[in-house]
Amino acid sequence: MFGKKKIVPQIDKDQLELIQNAQKRIKQKKRLYIHFVIFLIGAVFLILANTVLKIGEKFKPFDIDWFVFAILIWLFFLIYHIFNVFITHKFMGKAWEQEQLEKLVAKQKIKIEKLKTELKREMPHIAKSEIYNESLNPERKSELTIIVAAAENDAIGKGNKLIWHLSDDLKRFKNLTNGHHIIMGRKTFESFPKPLPNRTHIVITRQADYKVPEGVIVVNSLEAAIDVTKNELQPFVIGGGEIYKQALAIADKIELTRIHENFEADTFFPKIDTTIWKETANTFHKKDEKHDYEFSFLTYERK
Incomplete structure (x- = not known):
């Protein structure tokens, strides 16, 4: 009886889906960008750790510095991340965005037609409104x-x-x-x-x-x-x-x-x-x- 009233979303299901997917897309691209920046910084750090700080200086698998393998492994994960964003989730690319936009426009057109129908139904009442008539009358008398x-x-x-x-x-x-x-x-x-x-x-x-x-x-x-x-x-x-x-x-x-x-x-x-x-x-x-x-x-x- 005294519980909180459940808030009903004012956005319809398709519009809400569009917003949520757009937010998801933004987060994906933002995470990929952060990953790329960290990869560049990390690669520089691995090189300095080996060449300047002499960490693992003698560890050279196949006579190749260890940091090269570390960078290649990390690069593999970065490429996988890029693939995941732009290939696996390709459905959220430009074609998907255009499809969602067309769907949203179609729904808005339906809403506009519905509002027009309701307005036509209310026109007789609006025409009798004193406020409406005053707004149409340029000679509306002010209170001197x-x-x-x-x-x-x-x-x-x-x-x-x-x-x-x-x-x-x-x-x-x-x-x-x-x-x-x-x-x-x-x-x-x-x-x-x-x-x-x-x-x-x-x-x-x-x-x-x-x-x-x-x-x-x-x-x-x-x-x-x-x-x-x-x-x-x-x-x-x-x-x-x-x-x-x-x-x-x-x-x-x-x-x-x-x-x-x-x-x-x-x-x-x-x-x-x-x-x-x-x-x-x-x-x-x-x-x-x-x-x-x-x-x-x-x-x-x-x-």
């Missing part, structure tokens, strides 16, 4: 997400700068947008000291020949920006106010950090219409030594 931090009065910035500094909010922004395309207006882009790492920046501007660092993409409309991200699963819109207003009409999700204070500002986030948007997550944070204001992480999804 707005990410923003806004006060209770919807203030988001003043003088092209953030009004607050919340460490956890910055961490959340980094974690959510890392590895994704981020869409922004020109002023938002210019508020960064430099492009954010590990993100593809798409800047919307009407300025002709707007200069940007290498890797940053410039477009002249939100529609063009979205077209750039058509192969991205979750591009993010990160500002500013006018871009947010345009994106709100077509976005699928809003990741909102709501700061529970009112601020003077010159840029505001549009009001969220709860008849269109459903709150799906809400995490409250108290103020502490790193955060001067209470705030909440909210997630809205389009109904």
Whole structure:
């Protein structure tokens, strides 16, 4: 009952035989090569033993140095080994290898035909698969997400700068947008000291020949920006106010950090219409030594 489960080989009998025979052939040739090398070294050693070390110097059967007979006897065993590998086991030569290859190819053809038959049988089910249909649809919709931090009065910035500094909010922004395309207006882009790492920046501007660092993409409309991200699963819109207003009409999700204070500002986030948007997550944070204001992480999804 608790014994080890017997492992069933996934390779069929003929394939397994081919592999085992090939391994056997390799071992045979490897042993023959080793035998040949040892024979050469041994022959030199026997000659030196007799001529330099004077071992058996006076032993000369038929007036011939003894090492000659020793080398000839060893050579006989080497020749026998060569004969055994290339003659006795000739069935494992090129003709045998070709026969095994043809046998293996024939079996693979049978398997391919079997797979084709099974695929035809499953095609109606595959055609109904949502994943399959999405993979065929080049216009597959990605999840456009707005990410923003806004006060209770919807203030988001003043003088092209953030009004607050919340460490956890910055961490959340980094974690959510890392590895994704981020869409922004020109002023938002210019508020960064430099492009954010590990993100593809798409800047919307009407300025002709707007200069940007290498890797940053410039477009002249939100529609063009979205077209750039058509192969991205979750591009993010990160500002500013006018871009947010345009994106709100077509976005699928809003990741909102709501700061529970009112601020003077010159840029505001549009009001969220709860008849269109459903709150799906809400995490409250108290103020502490790193955060001067209470705030909440909210997630809205389009109904």
